[in-house]
Amino acid sequence: MADLSALSSFLVAAVGLGVPLALAALGEMVTERTGVINIGLEGSVIWGALGGALGALAAGPYAGLACGVSTGALAALCFALFAVRLGTDQIITGTAVTIGSLGFTGAVFQSRFGATGIALELPTVAALELPLLSEIPILGPALFNQAAPAYIAYLLAPLLAWLLFRTRWGLAVRAVGESPDAAHAAGVPVIRTRLLATVFGGALAGLAGAHLSLVHTGTFAENMSAGKGFIAIAVVVLGRWSPWGVVAAALFFGAAEALQFALQAWDSELPYPLFLALPYLLSLAALVGWFGRARAPGGLGSPWPTARR
């Protein structure tokens, strides 16, 4: 049964790689639902990874996760103050936050630990094996023998689906993203909604970053976010701005990455980077609308109010 165990370990890797993407993408989905596209998400991820590392060293792995959430949220707050509050261009502001964050986190890391080249060892968040569920053949260990952030991601999808489509908060969020003028006219505080949604997205991206350092690797390295924030933005597109779609898309991206590692291990003839490129092609296809109607929120990317009083 060597094939079966290979499949099982592939699935474990796919879920493990998919979880940070799902977390960051679920947050970014909420942000984009209010009409803000946070290109600075990568910044929140790397700050989350560093915050997680520092927090874990100071007070243990779970404090590290909480620390990662906070630093990720702070990075998003920086972005939001400019892009939402002051109405600066979202793409340019987000790019600045990303590049600035990569630089700053590197500087903080070096000043704290020096550029020794010796890998930092962090206390890691252990996997929690759920009784019964983890005994389901093949899928059980992959889905239900993961660290805490994975379970947060599983719970977030239905929670967000319910919040977005069943509650008045969700209604306000979606209205702000579709048509800020109409939302404003209906008495929804547009700026505040966008600020909070952006910070929420940053918090989840921070958790994703902390997952990278505290679950995945047990260390911190400069630029270790490796584009995860950008991938999460693509995941939102492929998931068509719906919570379940985003989780499915995140797992798919995770599977593609896991497959790439597996192919390297198996010495396959196929050039493995191909599998890294595949999900992006599908994201483009999703944008074109090949998987049914995929429409970005109507006000996505445009500052509000358009003409300042």
Add this chain to the structure above:
Amino acid sequence: MSPGEIHGLIGENGAGKTTLARILGGLAAPDSGKVRIGGRAVELSGARQARALGVAMVHQHFSLVPSFTGLENIALLDPGAWNRRGAAARGYRERVEARARELRLAVELDQPVGGLGVGARQRIEVLKALMPDPRVLLLDEPTAVLAPQEVDGLLAVLRRVADAGGAVVLVAHKLDEVLAVATRVTVLRRGRRVLTTEVASTSAPQLAEAMVGSKVAGPATSSRWRGAPLEATPVARLAGVHARRDGRQALRGVALEVRRGEIVGIAGVDGNGQRTLAAVLAGVQRPDEGEAELPPEVGWIPQDRTEEGLVGGFTITENVALALHGRSALRSGPWLDWRGVGEAALGVMREMEVQAEGAEMAAGALSGGNQQRVVVGREFLRSGSFLVAESPTRGLDVKAAAAVRARIRELAAGGDEAPGIVLISTDLDEVLELADRTLVLVRGRLVEMAPGDRTHRAIGRAMLGADRAGGDDW
């Protein structure tokens, strides 16, 4: 139109001035009828062709590229600016400067136009239209954005164009400008030509009457005015309100009190502060100065239905929910009573006879008239004690408009529970039909009409900002 003529085209908002200008400028095709230029019937299928036939247009909204310099903007559409290989023609700049000197237009050619004032941009716009030396120059409300001195300058330029043998069509809603410069004038009302005459043989009152219609609203047909205030404390009150819109002063010291059960009509030519007044009354814009006391929930039928009234990507039910989500009856904590909202949406659709495939249809897929019905019905539902209605019947057919007016009247007649209603409309007939009191909004100021002054003539005069102290001898 003959060469050397300046023809004023006037009428109230929605009278068809801009449509007529667009047809002549080649931007819109007539459903029937012909345009003749130089005696030949022509079919104008675009601005470029109209230009080739000698018709140049200056638009109501600037059509300049803000980051280009004045010269670049002028050259953009002028075939004379380029030689056969598409390179900049030699001496073009000198030709532009000569033309500007000839017309005595002071233009700044080397600055990006985005940084210039509106008057300077307007001069570039005019020079741009005049560079190919057109036979007909069309200007669609060119003075709307100009200060008085700039208006005088522009009118002088138009006179020089006419003196040089050009024909000028000036679309305007300010009577005095037309009287100052035009040789002949045409008045449009509701898409019909009601008068064409030599300016020398007409007068301001005759034109004003032709614009707004000669029907005089008698108190018996129009007024439910009960004489005494309905209730001592107003549901909404503005005092000394100043507010800006897009950086321009839109309201200057507005005072208004609205009581339950009354309909306050606000007449005025569009662009005199209506949108800002509505936003302040609806509580979505805070005044820069002055006080606004408003009830916590205000029904608001915005003028811009597609932008402010509805979320196009939402279903009808969701759109109803958005406006009513603050209602305590429809929520508990974060929960929304979707069944209650659904019933409310179906109620709106029944009440307003909305043609749709169901309440789950996307609002953006409805026709304009049906979108309007959804907004009106929903806001009727939302207005507890106060309703702001901005041109609530615009875009509706006659029957639907009559139904909306009847509903507004019913709402106001609802006894102690009746809301106070502010009706802001550019349709004077509508205001006179519904309102208990009439005020005129002109240049950001509110002028209350005395009950005896509620005639088309008196209100029309106030709308145009004519001197109220002048008595009846105009």
